[in-house]
Amino acid sequence: MIVLDDIDRALIRALARDMTQSAGALGRAHGLSQPACWRRIKRLREAGVFRGARLDVNAEAMGFGVTVFLGVKLATKGRVSLEDFERVVSAIPEVQTVEHVLGAYDYRLRVVARDLSDFERVLRRRIMALPGVGNLDANVMLSEERRPGPL
Incomplete structure (x- = not known):
């Protein structure tokens, strides 16, 4: 199990809201440089915290009511x-x-x-x-x- 600090948790919350955010934008929002933010995201991914990025498809809009x-x-x-x-x-x-x-x-x-x-x-x-x-x-x-x- 990975040890998470407050910044890790904030990054997870931000990515859960919008997975398309860049490491630069996330870093600026959380007081990190782009490379430092990217390293944290990479560490979280390698530790299995993220199981992958997923597209949230609206089934009803696709005809499945x-x-x-x-x-x-x-x-x-x-x-x-x-x-x-x-x-x-x-x-x-x-x-x-x-x-x-x-x-x-x-x-x-x-x-x-x-x-x-x-x-x-x-x-x-x-x-x-x-x-x-x-x-x-x-x-x-x-x-x-x-x-x-x-x-």
């Missing part, structure tokens, strides 16, 4: 390996995240669809057809409030 969180309970864990299930479910384009969880379900999936009938098609033809799928529980997202920034 429905997001469903799907709880999946595997029928019999011995018949299909967890790795096999994760591999095949991750190959479905509408499945945005695959989370192995503890509780009533084995997996939590985030699925996007154009509308409810499109979700039904994905559910019936793709997800329910996967080997090992047992019980399912769907929760349709009504709204999403994001907490900006890192932990």
Whole structure:
């Protein structure tokens, strides 16, 4: 685990708001030279604090108006390996995240669809057809409030 000081935390918060900021601009905002700021960012990246830069795509603007969180309970864990299930479910384009969880379900999936009938098609033809799928529980997202920034 890396030891973070106040400047490291400030840089992480600033980059979480806008990853496109230059090291020069970040350095000026936090009292560092461009090279010193770049070295800190590089150290944070190499320590695994940043898992990469990611584009935040607005699914609704792309025509995907429905997001469903799907709880999946595997029928019999011995018949299909967890790795096999994760591999095949991750190959479905509408499945945005695959989370192995503890509780009533084995997996939590985030699925996007154009509308409810499109979700039904994905559910019936793709997800329910996967080997090992047992019980399912769907929760349709009504709204999403994001907490900006890192932990």
